[in-house]
Amino acid sequence: MAMIEVENLTKKYRDRVAIDALTFQIKEGEIVGFLGPNGAGKSTTMKILTGFMPATSGKARVAGFDIFEKPLEAKRRIGYLPETPPLYPELTVRGYLHFVAELKGVPRGKVKSEIDRVAGGTGILPELGRLTGVLSKGYRQRVGIAQAMLGNPALLILDEPTEGLDPRQRKEVLELVKSLAGEHTVVLSTHILSEVKAICRQVLIIHRGKIVADDSMAAITGGKETGLEDKFIQLTAE
Amino acid sequence: MRTIFAIFKKELTSHLTTLWAWVVFTVMALLSSAFFVLLLGGFKQAQDIAREVPGGWSALPAEAQQFRNLTDGVMISLWGTILVVTLFVAPFLSMRLFAEERRNKTFELLMTTPIRPIEIVLGKYLGAVGLIVCTLGVTIVFPIILSIIGSSESGSALEWRTVLLGYFGLLLWGATNMAIGMFISSLTESQMVAAFVSFAVALLWMLVSSVAPRAEEPLRSVLNYLAFDSQLQNLIKGVLDLKPIVFFTSVIAFFVLLTHRSIEAQRWT
Numbered sequence: 001m002a003m004i005e006v007e008n009l010t011k012k013y014r015d016r017v018a019i020d021a022l023t024f025q026i027k028e029g030e031i032v033g034f035l036g037p038n039g040a041g042k043s044t045t046m047k048i049l050t051g052f053m054p055a056t057s058g059k060a061r062v063a064g065f066d067i068f069e070k071p072l073e074a075k076r077r078i079g080y081l082p083e084t085p086p087l088y089p090e091l092t093v094r095g096y097l098h099f100v101a102e103l104k105g106v107p108r109g110k111v112k113s114e115i116d117r118v119a120g121g122t123g124i125l126p127e128l129g130r131l132t133g134v135l136s137k138g139y140r141q142r143v144g145i146a147q148a149m150l151g152n153p154a155l156l157i158l159d160e161p162t163e164g165l166d167p168r169q170r171k172e173v174l175e176l177v178k179s180l181a182g183e184h185t186v187v188l189s190t191h192i193l194s195e196v197k198a199i200c201r202q203v204l205i206i207h208r209g210k211i212v213a214d215d216s217m218a219a220i221t222g223g224k225e226t227g228l229e230d231k232f233i234q235l236t237a238e
Numbered sequence: 239m240r241t242i243f244a245i246f247k248k249e250l251t252s253h254l255t256t257l258w259a260w261v262v263f264t265v266m267a268l269l270s271s272a273f274f275v276l277l278l279g280g281f282k283q284a285q286d287i288a289r290e291v292p293g294g295w296s297a298l299p300a301e302a303q304q305f306r307n308l309t310d311g312v313m314i315s316l317w318g319t320i321l322v323v324t325l326f327v328a329p330f331l332s333m334r335l336f337a338e339e340r341r342n343k344t345f346e347l348l349m350t351t352p353i354r355p356i357e358i359v360l361g362k363y364l365g366a367v368g369l370i371v372c373t374l375g376v377t378i379v380f381p382i383i384l385s386i387i388g389s390s391e392s393g394s395a396l397e398w399r400t401v402l403l404g405y406f407g408l409l410l411w412g413a414t415n416m417a418i419g420m421f422i423s424s425l426t427e428s429q430m431v432a433a434f435v436s437f438a439v440a441l442l443w444m445l446v447s448s449v450a451p452r453a454e455e456p457l458r459s460v461l462n463y464l465a466f467d468s469q470l471q472n473l474i475k476g477v478l479d480l481k482p483i484v485f486f487t488s489v490i491a492f493f494v495l496l497t498h499r500s501i502e503a504q505r506w507t
Binding site: 088 | 240241244245247248251252255256342343344345346347348349350351352353354505
């Protein structure tokens with residue numbers, strides 16, 4: 001079954017076309033790398049898929065629910081990490097996760113165990129009592145991912161989850177994302193190709209608002225070590 | 239309901255753990271105590287004069303008659319003053335409501351969780367009302383002090399019904415200010431701009447009653463109707479009046495709905 005179905009999705013900001021008639025599908029349980037140069041339309045696509053922003057035209061369905069017609073049903077199935085982790089600096093990590101769990105409608109009796117589950121999964125259990133405002137960048141990112149995992153949504157949309165992290169934190173976050181495969185469908189946006197190579201099986205490359213590649217990792221690299229880089233540079237050239 | 243309550247709770251925690259709210263509470267406490275002391279001084283002066291003048295109260299002019307008891311002489315004037323103080327401090331509480339969500343990028347979180355925008359707005363507004371109730375809550379100590387240390391021939395020092403109706407008018411006015419401030423906060427990312435514009439709007443509203451007498455009919459009646467001080471006049475004096483309750487509730491509902499439209503509309507740009 002397709003977790004995400006996108007048809008002719010277009011978004012215009014006044015006279016600028018951000019994404020232009022995107023059409024693609026993502027199957028359940030996949031980890032998909034969503035690639036493209038800066039400003040290609042990755043974040044715009046993600047904002048539309050998560051229901052933050054409406055499209056100018058076209059259709060998008062998440063787990064079979066149209067994001068424009070049945071936004072609440074679709075949003076129930078999505079965990080989203082925006083480009084900047086959406087934290088309230090004056091709340092503790094636990095207080096923050098509690099708040100998000102309530103917004104997501106996690107049953108009252110399960111909130112505590114759910115917080116422990118996602119905090120355990122992202123390695124932030126020792127930080128639960130700290131204010132989110134004083135956390136290091138790596139921990140802020142993890143709290144952002146923990147927040148997305150609350151309520152165990154079928155689809156996780158992560159917008160540049162490794163941005164601004166040091167190499168060790170990067171590796172840890174990637175391993176975390178990889179461990180989510182199977183149970184969750186993950187869409188991961190980034191412009192760091194080595195990360196994608198390490199964990200994704202499907203690759204979508206977007207350039208100037210258009211899909212320029214949509215294939216399995218093996219088909220895109222052609223088995224070569226530098227295959228993904230070559231393809232990326234070739235496809236996103238002028 | 240649960241989500242509205244969750245946002246309400248978060249709003250109160252967020253504000254009460256930052257410095258701003260406490261600064262506002264302190265300013266309210268300082269200003270209102272200063273006015274309280276001044277009014278009390280005036281009251282004492284009037285009482286002393288009444289005791290010395292032959293003929294007592296009946297010999298004094300009509301405008302001095304309000305000083306015959308604490309309710310009219312002190313409390314009603316105090317509520318009238320706090321009304322204006324509220325207008326000055328409310329923008330500093332309402333400015334953060336949406337502007338801060340924008341700045342923290344948490345607005346995206348709110349809009350992508352499975353809740354309706356109206357739940358966000360209602361939760362926020364309830365939080366805002368909670369804050370203004372805390373701010374005005376400080377001032378309830380004044381009638382309590384008066385009822386403990388004051389005395390009168392009729393037994394109780396204060397007419398509590400009058401005092402509480404006036405207090406209700408004050409809360410209604412505070413809640414109205416927060417609704418307007420919330421709408422303005424939803425339009426901008428900058429807290430300072432939000433506070434400044436809310437303040438300007440409140441100031442203009444304050445001017446309406448002074449412009450009204452100079453206007454021609456039918457404009458004059460319209461302005462008189464819109465002026466908040468004339469709307470609140472009766473409630474502050476302790477007369478139960480439905481007109482201001484309907485008026486301010488409508489203003490609140492209007493701005494809550496406007497906020498809802500505003501956050502919906504921003505997703506389209």
